[in-house]
Amino acid sequence: MPGTVWIGRLLGVRIGLHYSWLLIVFLLIWSLATDYFPMQNAGWGPGTHWILAGITTLLLFASVLAHEMGHALVARRRGVPVDDITLFLFGGLANLRRDPQSPRVELAVALAGPAVSLLLAGGFSILGRVVSSSSVAAAAVLSLLGSINLALGLFNLIPGFPLDGGRVLRAFLWLRTGSNRQATATATRVGRWISYGFIGIGLLDALSGDLVAGLWMAMIGWFLGNAAESSELQSTLDAALRGVPVSTLMTTDLQVVGPALSVEEFVTERLMVSHQRAFPVMVGANPVGLVTLADVRKVPRPSWPTTTVGQIMVPLDRLITIPPTEDCAEALHRLARAGVNQLLVVDAGRVVGMISRADLLRRLEIERLMA
């Protein structure tokens, strides 16, 4: 997500905070300190109210992180790599590199998060009871955390894709029909209806006087609807490209250039007379980099005759490459992560081809025609 600050790693998973998370932290501390804790016990005084609010928010942050770590660790154990976890306005998101490969894995990964939340809900509630005789303040914090974790676990089990419950629904449909594509389509449809439901109930609430809670609910509904659409697209792409080796879709008939070629010659003799938009830069049989139209744009026109391709290319050590045996779904993932349009396909130090976004999307279009 753009606007994310990476704060560190936990058990090998990168943890990020989206700036929208700060909004939630602020709102939460403020409403706990000025509303919730004063209602529990006005006699504690404002200082204590703010401290309790801070502690509760910190533990809530840890709870959401624990929910996402639940997904991440189960996914990793079942062979699905996890890149990172981001906390944002509506909670957390564990960023799995690809969809789980079987309905059973999907089911395990989807249930892991809510299971952690429900366990935490039980733990916090029991702990709250235990300390209630010695510290009323600690008991208030713990029982509140118990309720929030219970809500977090139950909310995520609502069967609207891409919520965890929606993933559970998809796993069941996938198991029954054997078709990931059909299961995704049905789960997405249910997700869309649930999103409309949230928006409708939220707006009714807002109109009947509960403005803030109503608008909040409508916003969650709107977010769920968007998430359903983009998750469906991601799943469709993933399913279409899964198990297709890069070598079947890559371009092999490549023109290459040398690093000493001037930018002027590169533009007039290569770019203008070819469909190819990215050229491997080679010294003999060894690749040293990649030069594209985007690199040329950074050089002012008058400097073209005196600048060489070697000066403007992206050198090999900074280039994202992919082996020909790798999956096309992985190629799409690397393209998206690096924000580039093509990858050099390299086999044992030799350039064997190039694969672009266009190559992958063409495949998807053909799959759609055949469906």
Ligand SMILES: [Zn+2]
């Ligand atoms: Zn979850």
